[in-house]
Amino acid sequence: LQSPAPRPGILDIAAYVPGKEHAPGVAKVYKLSSNETPLGASPKAIEAFQKAAASLERYPDGQAVELREAIASVHGLNAANLICGNGSDELLGLLCHVYLAPGDEGIITEHGFLVYKIQIMASGATPVVVKEKDCRVDVDAILAAVTAKTKMVFIANPGNPTGTYVPVEDIRRLQAGLPKNVILVLDAAYAEYVRRNDYEAGLELVSSNRNVVMTRTFSKIYGLAGLRIGWMYAPLAIIDALNRVRGPFNMNAPAIAAGAAAVRDQAFIATAADHNLEWLGKVTGALSSIGLKVTPSVANFVLIHFPNVDGKRAPEADEFLTSRGFILRAVRAYGLPNALRMTIGSAEANEGVVAALTEFMGRA
Numbered sequence: 001l002q003s004p005a006p007r008p009g010i011l012d013i014a015a016y017v018p019g020k021e022h023a024p025g026v027a028k029v030y031k032l033s034s035n036e037t038p039l040g041a042s043p044k045a046i047e048a049f050q051k052a053a054a055s056l057e058r059y060p061d062g063q064a065v066e067l068r069e070a071i072a073s074v075h076g077l078n079a080a081n082l083i084c085g086n087g088s089d090e091l092l093g094l095l096c097h098v099y100l101a102p103g104d105e106g107i108i109t110e111h112g113f114l115v116y117k118i119q120i121m122a123s124g125a126t127p128v129v130v131k132e133k134d135c136r137v138d139v140d141a142i143l144a145a146v147t148a149k150t151k152m153v154f155i156a157n158p159g160n161p162t163g164t165y166v167p168v169e170d171i172r173r174l175q176a177g178l179p180k181n182v183i184l185v186l187d188a189a190y191a192e193y194v195r196r197n198d199y200e201a202g203l204e205l206v207s208s209n210r211n212v213v214m215t216r217t218f219s220k221i222y223g224l225a226g227l228r229i230g231w232m233y234a235p236l237a238i239i240d241a242l243n244r245v246r247g248p249f250n251m252n253a254p255a256i257a258a259g260a261a262a263v264r265d266q267a268f269i270a271t272a273a274d275h276n277l278e279w280l281g282k283v284t285g286a287l288s289s290i291g292l293k294v295t296p297s298v299a300n301f302v303l304i305h306f307p308n309v310d311g312k313r314a315p316e317a318d319e320f321l322t323s324r325g326f327i328l329r330a331v332r333a334y335g336l337p338n339a340l341r342m343t344i345g346s347a348e349a350n351e352g353v354v355a356a357l358t359e360f361m362g363r364a
């Protein structure tokens, strides 16, 4: 006897495989595979989480008002234009389910975040993959790929796993060139790491158009990945449509409380951004000096390309690093079989990876 078959196309989806967690037999492990912050969460967020844990018998606020208002006040937005989700992953999925149907196309880029493709396919629509230029989003190639079937375009800015950045002028050009019935999704999961004012311009692009949305997360610089908190800034009509289909209590109460406290603690975030900027430069410089190509990144991770030489390729480097307790992310599934993505970690972790790779490259 067989179980009923899922909808056509569901079994064509390759499930998301999270990064490795373990280095068997190694006493001290540094997990640098999921772009988690080495600085943890704001103590104020942890305190709010613990306070919320005192009344877990109660349903959370289904509108996540406290969180939406805190985000709105810190970013100067209207809370009515915000929707929160169980990670920004949930919101990306909701968008696809609400706006895509079989026959539609969703444009993604060559090394784009895998969740876009999964959710486009889960909605029965077709992902259209556009080439990048040396790990950079190519706005003209995206515009050239638009057809009458295109309904959504996904850009991660900075990109994951590339760490590269699309300047706001290019985003504006993309938006201006898209038909008005196409939703442009600006996934800004790593926005807080970028030292430019372009995100304000990105938010402004949402405010002044009817077809642009921006997603953000508390999983990265805020150090709350375990609580699953994401948010989206979007025109009211899009917020309304998503609210009709989201789970009535999609945010849990400790997440709402901790997220609100975290976003109010911008001083904590500034420290995390400083730590990252310092080590992003140091790690990029050190790895380049031992003959590795590192894609210039503005995020909290770097993409390291290995020589195409026996014994020196990414899988061997991965094995070597793991044996020393450094877990990086293999990015084969992103079309990068000879690269590893390294999250910027603590000073000790960063120095450890540089030392291990120096040895691996025979430069010790």
Ligand code: PMP
Residues within 6 Å of the ligand: 086, 087, 088, 089, 090, 113, 156, 159, 160, 187, 189, 216, 217, 218, 219, 225, 228, 229, 230
């Ligand atoms: N977008 C990008 C580009 C990401 O790298 C991630 C995290 N891997 C997410 C979205 C999802 O983040 P979360 O669901 O934890 O908010």
